Amino acid sequence: MSGTSSASKRLSTQHRRQSMPAPAPISTSGNQPTIIATPPSATGSGPLGSRFHPRSQHPMMLHGGPSNRISAWLDQVLSFVPRRRRQIRYPIAIALGLYLFLSYFYFKGVSTWVTVAGFKYKNMAFNWDVKRCSYRKDPMLFVKDSNSVLVIWEMNCKLPEMDLTWVPAADSVDFEDSRSAETTFELLDKTHIVYTATLTGMPTQNTNITYSINPPRMLSHLYRTYTFSHLPNPPSLDTREIARFGAISDNQCEVSQFMKVLKAMTEHHKVDYLIHAGDAVQDYDSLDNWQTDFSSPMSHYRIGQTTPLIYTHGNHDYDSKGLYPYTGARKWHAYTLAGVRFIVLDSNINSSQQDQWLEEELKSEDSRKAWFRLIVVHISPYTQYWEKDAWENKGEKNWGSFVRTKYVPLFQQYGVDLVISGHQHNYMRGQDGHMVYTIIGGAGGQLDEEQVEDYPVWQNGKIKIRHHYVLMKITGDRRLIWETYDADCGSRLDAFVLHSRTDA
Known part of the structure; x- marks a missing residue:
């Protein structure tokens, strides 16, 4: 009996020693604290620990201690997932994020297609003559000379009483009252009536111009007013003011891509003028092309109404009759803007x-x-990429060849600084002595990838087979800064700087 009692006592004492070890003594010497062992019950180990803490969590976690905020947020978002399957929450979150990312780009593309479809639907409604008197094409500005701008718009109804007035900005001292511009119209058919007015005698100093189209009083909903920059003089040397020119070419056929180019340019830059090097439409005689492929996209981003165009005609928008109702009946012309002499040539006409x-x-x-002499001509003197069959067997290598044989010697003789062309659907930059050549035909048309020539002017330059646009800046210290941007991803494809060679 006593033996049994003694054995029980020994077992009880042994069990207590295993379950509840004595705490380590705290040292009173030295500067380092003594580490106290954690009881087994706190970690969930041992016979008692596993009973009270089945999930083996740390005590601080059991009482709302520090935790991972992202993990907690995911737990809340994914609360619909059963707790026992929470280990898959991160793959679910990644899949959900990827889905949203792809959906963004999908609907972004869909929105462009919906907008383009809206252009076509609106045009059909006009063609069917089911819309009330309205603008088919919003006003579009074209530079006529250094102090004149041509305004062209189109209605689906004839309104002889329509007039246009304009006034310089409030800080202009030359004119106090608004001026009228004579308005004329041309009837293309019963739903295409083109109106034209010219703003002449604009101030000789740099300012803003506000113009208004005034319909008859009974049609007040047709009233329109816009403002644009007028920069006939070089930027100020003191303030280093910058005049900005956008530059594009060859947007024909590809409206959705053209929309991307315009969107990228307008979202990232404010331009005072827009250089267009031709081929705005695929078929010059198609009134629908002019509506849906050029005018509507330009109006969608309010470019044509507030940004005067420096425009040259390409082979696709060439009018053999020379009428050009939508762009102005001009073949070759020149004017000075912001210190740059723009010389616009017609590569469709080999004329003495x-x-x-x-x-x-x-x-x-x-x-x-002028600080800089700049040529704008649709077909480059040195076209290098094209379709090989058309180039060799259809005589297209001879298109505009007179620009190279006749005009390049004049460019060199009289110190032209920069030649801007399109026609070839990609981007190129080359140089011949002091003169820089560029091709900017990437505003929408299918890109050209087949090389058909190998001209030395391009050897040390830049070639980019991408849709793109150009930003050209003129600064007060007599520099021309050229930057080319990828229209799809926004990266800068090329850049260079020209310094004026004209004596101050």
């Missing part, structure tokens, strides 16, 4: 009249005194 005019223009005082 144009030859003579060009040489006289390059000799002129306006050209010689």
